[in-house]
Amino acid sequence: xxxxxxxxxxxxxxxxxxxxxxxxxxxxxxxxxxxxxxxxxxxxxxxxxxxxxxxxxxxxxxxxxxxxxxxxxxxxxxxxxxxxxxxxxxxxxxxxxxxxxxxxxxxxxxxxxxxxxxxxxxxxxxxxxxxxxxxxxxxxxxxxxxxxxxxxxxxxxxxxxxxxxxxxxxxxxxxxxxxxxxxxxxxxxxxxxxxxxxxxxxxxxxxxxxxxxxxxxxxxxxxxxxxxxxxxxxxxxxxxxxxxxxxxxxxxxxxxxxxxxxxxxxxxxxxxxxxxxxxxxxxxxxxxxxxxxxxxxxxxxxxxxxxxxxxxxxxxxxxxxxxxxxxxxxxxxxxxxxxxxxxxxxxxxxxxxxxxxxxxxxxxxxxxxxxxxxxxxxxxxxxxxxxxxxxxxxxxxxxxxxxxxxxxxxxxxxxxxxxxxxxxxxxxxxxxxxxxxxxxxxxxxxxxxxxxxxxxxxxxxxxxxxxxxxxxxxxxxxxxxxxxxxxxxxxxxxxxxxxxxxxxxxxxxxxxxxxxxxxxxxxxxxxxx
Amino acid sequence: xxxxxxxxxxxxxxxxxxxxxxxxxxxxxxxxxxxxxxxxxxxxxxxxxxxxxxxxxxxxxxxxxxxxxxxxxxxxxxxxxxxxxxxxxxxxxxxxxxxxxxxxxxxxxxxxxxxxxxxxxxxxxxxxxxxxxxxxxxxxxxxxxxxxxxxxxxxxxxxxxxxxxxxxxxxxxxxxxxxxxxxxxxxxxxxxxxxxxxxxxxxxxxxxxxxxxxxxxxxxxxxxxxxxxxxxxxxxxxxxxxxxxxxxxxxxxxxxxxxxxxxxxxxxxxxxxxxxxxxxxxxxxxxxxxxxxxxxxxxxxxxxxxxxxxxxxxxxxxxxxxxxxxxxxxxxxxxxxxxxxxxxxxxxxxxxxxxxxxxxxxxxxxxxxxxxxxxxxxxxxxxxxxxxxxxxxxxxx
Numbered sequence: 012x013x014x015x016x017x018x019x020x021x022x023x024x025x026x027x028x029x030x031x032x033x034x035x036x037x038x039x040x041x042x043x044x045x046x047x048x049x050x051x052x053x054x055x056x057x058x059x060x061x062x063x064x065x066x067x068x069x070x071x072x073x074x075x076x077x078x079x080x081x082x083x084x085x086x087x088x089x090x091x092x093x094x095x096x097x098x099x100x101x102x103x104x105x106x107x108x109x110x111x112x113x114x115x116x117x118x119x120x121x122x123x124x125x126x127x128x129x130x131x132x133x134x135x136x137x138x139x140x141x142x143x144x145x146x147x148x149x150x151x152x153x154x155x156x157x158x159x160x161x162x163x164x165x166x167x168x169x170x171x172x173x174x175x176x177x178x179x180x181x182x183x184x185x186x187x188x189x190x191x192x193x194x195x196x197x198x199x200x201x202x203x204x205x206x207x208x209x210x211x212x213x214x215x216x217x218x219x220x221x222x223x224x225x226x227x228x229x230x231x232x233x234x235x236x237x238x239x240x241x242x243x244x245x246x247x248x249x250x251x252x253x254x255x256x257x258x259x260x261x262x263x264x265x266x267x268x269x270x271x272x273x274x275x276x277x278x279x280x281x282x283x284x285x286x287x288x289x290x291x292x293x294x295x296x297x298x299x300x301x302x303x304x305x306x307x308x309x310x311x312x313x314x315x316x317x318x319x320x321x322x323x324x325x326x327x328x329x330x331x332x333x334x335x336x337x338x339x340x341x342x343x344x345x346x347x348x349x350x351x352x353x354x355x356x357x358x359x360x361x362x363x364x365x366x367x368x369x370x371x372x373x374x375x376x377x378x379x380x381x382x383x384x385x386x387x388x389x390x391x392x393x394x395x396x397x398x399x400x401x402x403x404x405x406x407x408x409x410x411x412x413x414x415x416x417x418x419x420x421x422x423x424x425x426x427x428x429x430x431x432x433x434x435x436x437x438x439x440x441x442x443x444x445x446x447x448x449x450x451x452x453x454x455x456x457x458x459x460x461x462x463x464x465x466x467x468x469x470x471x472x473x474x475x476x477x478x479x480x481x482x483x484x485x486x487x488x489x490x491x492x493x494x495x496x497x498x499x500x501x502x503x504x505x506x507x508x509x510x511x512x513x514x515x516x517x518x519x520x521x522x523x524x525x526x527x528x529x530x531x532x533x534x535x536x537x538x539x540x
Numbered sequence: 541x542x543x544x545x546x547x548x549x550x551x552x553x554x555x556x557x558x559x560x561x562x563x564x565x566x567x568x569x570x571x572x573x574x575x576x577x578x579x580x581x582x583x584x585x586x587x588x589x590x591x592x593x594x595x596x597x598x599x600x601x602x603x604x605x606x607x608x609x610x611x612x613x614x615x616x617x618x619x620x621x622x623x624x625x626x627x628x629x630x631x632x633x634x635x636x637x638x639x640x641x642x643x644x645x646x647x648x649x650x651x652x653x654x655x656x657x658x659x660x661x662x663x664x665x666x667x668x669x670x671x672x673x674x675x676x677x678x679x680x681x682x683x684x685x686x687x688x689x690x691x692x693x694x695x696x697x698x699x700x701x702x703x704x705x706x707x708x709x710x711x712x713x714x715x716x717x718x719x720x721x722x723x724x725x726x727x728x729x730x731x732x733x734x735x736x737x738x739x740x741x742x743x744x745x746x747x748x749x750x751x752x753x754x755x756x757x758x759x760x761x762x763x764x765x766x767x768x769x770x771x772x773x774x775x776x777x778x779x780x781x782x783x784x785x786x787x788x789x790x791x792x793x794x795x796x797x798x799x800x801x802x803x804x805x806x807x808x809x810x811x812x813x814x815x816x817x818x819x820x821x822x823x824x825x826x827x828x829x830x831x832x833x834x835x836x837x838x839x840x841x842x843x844x845x846x847x848x849x850x851x852x853x854x855x856x857x858x859x860x861x862x863x864x865x866x867x868x869x870x871x872x873x874x875x876x877x878x879x880x881x882x883x884x885x886x887x888x889x890x891x892x893x894x895x896x897x898x899x900x901x902x903x904x905x906x907x908x909x910x911x912x913x914x915x916x917x918x919x920x921x922x923x924x925x926x927x928x929x930x931x932x933x934x935x936x937x
Contacts, residue, residue, distance in 0.1 A: 345563050348571075349636030349664070353695070354597075356571060356637060361598035363566045370565060457559035 044131075046076055046148050053078060056135055071115065076146040078134070083141035084158040093143065093156065096120070112150060120156060127152040139214060163188060169271035169293070171438060174310040181271045186216055186290035189273075193220060193286070196277035201225070204288075205235070209252070212244040216290040217252065225283045227516050230480050234285050234298060249294040252287060256298070258478045263446045265439040266479045268300040275309040283517035299480035299515070303488070303499050305440040306330070311502045319502035327500065329434035333444045336428050337374045338451035338463050340421075344370040346459030362418045371456035373417050377425045378448065380406065385429075486514035504528065570631040573608075574694020575622075576679030577655060578644035580614045585647070585655060587621035588612040588680035590694050591629055597691055606747055607691035610684050618655040619662075635662070639698040640670045641716065642679035642735070645772065653723070653770035660720060668715040670701055673734040673765040673772060682735060685744035685757045693759055701733060701761065709782040709794045710761055727887015727898070727905055729767055731784065734775055736762035768881040768906075776874070783871040786864075787830060787884050789815040795839065798860045806841035808860060808922065810834045819889040821897035826912035828886050832864065837924035842933060847925045857922045864918045872914050880910040 044052065050065055057063045062082040068075050079089070096119045116125050126142075128134055129152045134144050141159030166188065169181030182189045190204060201223040209217050217238065221231050237256040246252060249269055257266040270276050271293050276286050279297045287296040297304075306326045311319035343350050344359070351359070366373065384403040391399055408426075411417045428448070435441035447470065454462035477484035487495030492513050497503035506526055511517045576588040589611060596607040611628040615621045622635065641659070643652055659665050674682045683693055690696040701711040711733045722730035737757055743749060744757025764781035766774055776784070785791050794810050813834040820827055836857075838847060845852045875883060887905045891898045901908050 344566050348564070348566075348569065348634055349666070353571070353573065353637045353639065357592060357594040357597050360566050360569075360571065360594035361601045364595050364601070366567065454555070457555055459563075462555070462559070 046074060046146060049131075049146055050076060052131065053134070070145075070147075073150075074148040077143065078138065078146065079143040079158065080138055080141070083139070083160060084143060085160050089143065089158055093158070107149075109150070109152060112147065112152060112154070116154060120154075124157045126155040126157075128155045129153070136214060166192070172271050172275070172308070172436060174272075174308070174313070176313050177310050178272070178274045180273060182273060182276075182293040182295055184291050184293060186218060186288050189288050189293070189295065190218060190220070192273040193277055193280070196273055197222075197280060202280070207238050209238065209241050210244060210246040211242070213246055215246040217246070218288040220280060220286040220288060222280050222283065225281065225511070225517050225519050226285055227283060227518065230299060230482075230515070231285055233480050234287070238287075246289060248292045249287070249289050249296045252289060253296055256287075258480065259476075262473065262477060263443040264302075264474065264477060264484070265305070265437070265443070266298075266300060266477065266484070268297040268304050268437065269294045269439060270297060271295075272309060278309060278312070279304075281511075281522075283511050283515045299482040301479065301482060301486050301514070302474060302484050305435070305437045307498065307502070308436040312505065316502050316504045320500075323502055324500060326434055326436070329431040330444060332431035333428055333435070333441070334448055335451060335463060335467070336424055336431070337378060337448060338455035339460070340424050341371050341374050341452055342455040342460040342463055345456065350460075359418070359420055362420055365415050366418050367416070369456075371452065373421055374424070374452055375449070377411075377417055377421055378428070378452070381425050381429055382445070482514055487512065490514070564632055564634065568632055569634050570629065571637050572633050572635050573637055573692055574640040574642065574683055574697075575635075575638060576642040576644070576674070576683045577618065577647060577652075578678045578680055579647040579650065580616075583614050584616045585618060585621065586612050586614045586680065587618055587625065588683055589622070589625050589629075589633060590683045590692055591631075591633060592692060604747065607686065607750075610680065610745075612680055617658070619658045634664065636664045636666065638665055638669050638694075640672060640694040642672050642674050642682050642694075643732075644674050644679040645676060646678075648673050648765065648772035651770045656716070656720070656770075659716060667717040667720075670698055671714060671716050671719055671732055672697065672701075673732050675734045675736045675762050675765070675775065677737050677741060681741040681744075682737060682759055685737060685741065685759050686747060686749045687755070687758070688750050691750060697735065697759060704761055705785070705790075706792045707794075709785045709791050710778040712764055712781060712784060712788075713790055722885075723770065725885070725888055726902060727882060727889075727891050728885035729769070729881040729883045729906075731767065731883045732765045733761060733781075734763045734765040735759050766875065766879055766881060766883050768879070773879050773881060776871070779867070780871040780874065783868045784883065786813070786832060786868060787815060787817070787872070789813075791815075796860065796864065798856070798863050800841070800843035800845070800856060800859055804843050806843050806856070807839045808836045809839045810836045810920075817886065817889045818893060819886055820894040821890060821901065821908075824901070824908075826886065826890060826908050828889070828912055828914045830868070830914065830916045832868070832916070832918040832920075834864070834918065834920045836860070836920060836922050838922060838926060841925075841931060846930050846934060847922075848929060853922045857920050860922070861918045861920045864920060865916045868918070869914060869916045872916075876910045876912070876914075880906050882906055882909040886912065 053065065054063070060080075062080050064077075064079055064081050066077045068077055112127070116127070126137070128137060128144070134146075134153060134155070137144060137155040141157065142155045143158045145154040145156070147153070163185040164183050166180045166183055168179045180192065182192060194202065199222070202220065203223045204218045204220045207217040207219070208214050219231070219234055219238065234256070238252075241252070241255050243251070243255065253265070253267045253269070254260070259266065267287075268279070270279075276295050276297060280286055284297050284299065287298065289296075306323060311323055344363075348356055368376065384399065384406075387399050388396060388403070408422050412419045412422055432441050432444060435444070447466075451463055451466050454466050458465065475483070475485050475489055483490060486492065488499060494510050495512055495514070497508050506528055509522050509525060511520050511522055513520065570591040571594065572589050572591050574590040576590075578586045578588070580586045590608045591611070592608045593606065595601045596603070596605055609629060611625050613621050613624045613627065615624060622633065625633065660667060672682075685693050687693060687696040690699060701713075705711040705713045712731050714730070714732050719730045719732065722728045736759070737744060738760045739755065739757035741757055744755070744759075746756075749755050749757060761778065763775040763777055764784060765772055766776060782791070782794060786794075791810065791813050794813075795807055796810065797805050797807055800806050813832065815833075816831045818829040818831070838856075841847070843856070845856065847853060847856075872884065875881070882905060886909060887898070887902075891902075898905075
């Protein structure tokens with residue numbers, strides 16, 4: 012038993028390199044300061060901020076200080092519960108030793124999530140997290156009680172990653188709500204969460220979640236290590252973390268999956284992946300991520316497997332369309348006229364008659380125009396959003412073609428590229444296609460389809476050089492794992508997908524025992540007896 | 541980082557210095573869909589190109605001008621002439637969409653192999669365009685004739701020949717690579733389709749020609765041009781052309797008229813057919829067996845028989861078989877006697893099936909072909925009778 016305990020202690024030390032306790036080691040202890048000094052010191056720390064409240068009170072026959080940030084705590088419950096329970100004195104009780112304090116807390120706040128803190132810095136951080144602090148005279152420890160304000164956005168349908176069939180709830184900004192959403196999906200004691208505080212100035216809470224007994228312990232350890240290494244001052248969004256823990260910075264491809272959907276994250280956890288939840292954002296990271304993850308969405312598994320497979324193939328095709336259509340247009344029109352059927356070529360020539368620009372300028376002009384419109388559509392106030400789409404449709408389509416600046420076929424190319432780009436279920440992955448498209452267009456205008464091929468070869472080489480937490484980005488295609496092909500380009504029936512991804516080297520590679528396909532009971536006539 | 545700079549410089553140099561050399565913007569090019577080669581007056585050849593005015597071929601942008609421009613230049617090599625024609629045409633001509641090559645009869649009689657080499661060597665020109673002989677006229681005149689639908693003759697001919705071959709079989713389906721294969725193969729001589737201008741060639745070269753219900757001039761598929769080596773030696777009728785295809789096992793579908801009794805005919809549609817040829821040399825004489833198997837249905841019959849019994853089908857099938865036998869044998873006989881050039885590729889068959897003996901006679905195979913014994917054996921089955929079994933003709937009062 013004791014060995015186990017010491018082991019646990021050791022692990023804890025290793026696991027929480029930036030925990031509150033350790034971060035605060037440098038601060039002075041409480042025992043050296045009296046109440047007056049403490050009060051002055053706290054005021055000195057926070058300066059003239061208006062929301063600091065320090066009240067003097069007497070409880071259990073002892074002078075005490077009640078400190079909190081008025082904007083961070085729920086003042087109503089403070090009055091209703093805390094003040095009632097600490098005012099007044101119990102008969103024959105004198106708060107003098109640490110044990111007295113402990114028993115008092117046990118009696119009055121047992122179950123309310125109290126904490127005893129002993130350094131000054133701990134007090135400051137507790138205050139910032141929305142705790143109230145009660146400092147007793149001549150005591151070495153202070154009482155810290157969580158009283159954080161409960162105002163949050165309610166759970167709504169995710170604004171990205173919408174589905175037709177599937178749960179409609181999405182993550183919110185509050186990390187505790189997000190954890191509860193996951194817990195509600197996976198009612199399993201092996202679901203573990205660990206806490207990190209990241210950002211030297213923002214002190215943002217970050218949780219990692221994983222299934223103990225499934226997730227590869229080495230990868231979990233790697234996640235802890237990388238989170239521990241982060242030294243930046245501020246974390247506001249999962250994108251900050253994603254960039255800081257990526258295996259490789261110079262790549263347009265995302266190396267971590269992000270999702271607003273609890274069901275998607277839950278199913279990834281059960282595959283043996285690790286979730287990283289960040290307080291203050293509804294986007295949860297899932298690592299390690301491989302390329303095929305960005306093409307499969309939770310809804311694939313909620314509908315008929317044939318339909319799921321079909322839609323998945325459509326997504327791969329769309330990605331290729333979004334990536335290469337404009338460069339194919341440029342390449343074929345300036346270098347390889349022989350590739351088009353004669354009537355089509357003649358049709359395009361007829362349409363382009365009088366267009367003043369070379370094909371490549373035409374394409375770049377239209378693609379940049381479209382990107383500007385798209386950015387405008389996202390950034391502008393909702394009220395004027397409609398104006399942009401009307402003006403945009405006119406500018407990008409009709410007017411430009413009618414004015415003879417671009418050809419009609421160009422409008423089709425831009426439109427199909429844009430629509431295909433929107434198919435991508437993950438925004439960050441679609442962004443890769445958006446960027447690489449321009450590289451392809453330029454190379455294609457110089458070298459034709461030969462250039463397109465060269466760039467595509469480079470992209471594949473680059474993709475195969477990528478790793479996400481040590482897992483090759485192209486697995487399970489390269490390195491090839493035959494068992495996993497059931498869930499790459501096609502989505503096989505659920506009863507046939509019994510294995511977790513082998514490339515993750517999970518502790519428990521099998522999801523469920525072999526059952527075979529569902530079938531009706533044998534008919535009476537078929538029975539031998 | 542120093543290395544990175546060097547690599548980047550090499551890559552940029554490789555891309556930027558080598559790129560763009562064959563770049564042609566669409567606004568700078570004109571598509572050539574057909575060329576014609578005729579015998580020159582002073583030099584060897586006259587090359588005529590048909591360069592398409594794409595705006596006129598598009599229904600939305602057409603405004604009634606000529607659909608193409610036809611320009612000729614004279615010189616001693618086609619390779620030079622295809623660029624020389626820019627003396628009269630403003631844009632770069634691209635030949636990758638060339639669909640038809642028309643050779644004037646006069647030139648074809650003198651030999652064409654010299655300039656074909658250029659067409660086969662050029663990186664831009666495909667090797668599967670139609671290659672045609674302009675009978676009784678110059679190739680350039682054929683190119684000039686306008687047409688209602690595709691507007692340009694070369695595009696029209698390409699479609700027309702294809703349709704003809706699929707529906708009836710008058711076009712031998714010969715593309716340039718077939719001609720070259722025939723030239724290089726042992727025991728085969730090439731053929732080509734021959735076209736003729738029906739009407740007035742002068743009036744044909746006018747956009748008004750496209751506006752008439754009965755055009756003043758029309759390019760029609762006329763016959764089959766047969767060659768000895770690279771020289772044109774004569775023409776066979778369209779009927780022979782179909783029989784040629786039948787022997788080549790290239791018939792897709794065809795219709796034949798069968799005489800079932802005195803002045804009574806029935807039309808049958810052959811929809812599935814297969815030909816096998818066996819050949820060998822016996823005592824220095826070629827012995828060729830052609831076996832044709834065909835499936836057909838009745839398309840129109842004013843014979844007295846009602847197709848209600850199996851026997852009737854068989855009897856009529858026999859009549860058709862006999863006729864096919866006769867006609868095919870007739871065609872072969874005509875070629876044997878009049879031209880003595882093995883356009884059917886029987887030499888190839890013998891080469892494969894009787895290699896040792898063929899080697900001995902290869903030098904004078906065409907003579908052997910002229911006196912070969914040819915046996916045609918057709919088996920034709922009538923399977924269906926359209927959507928009527930009994931004809932209403934019997935019930936007409």
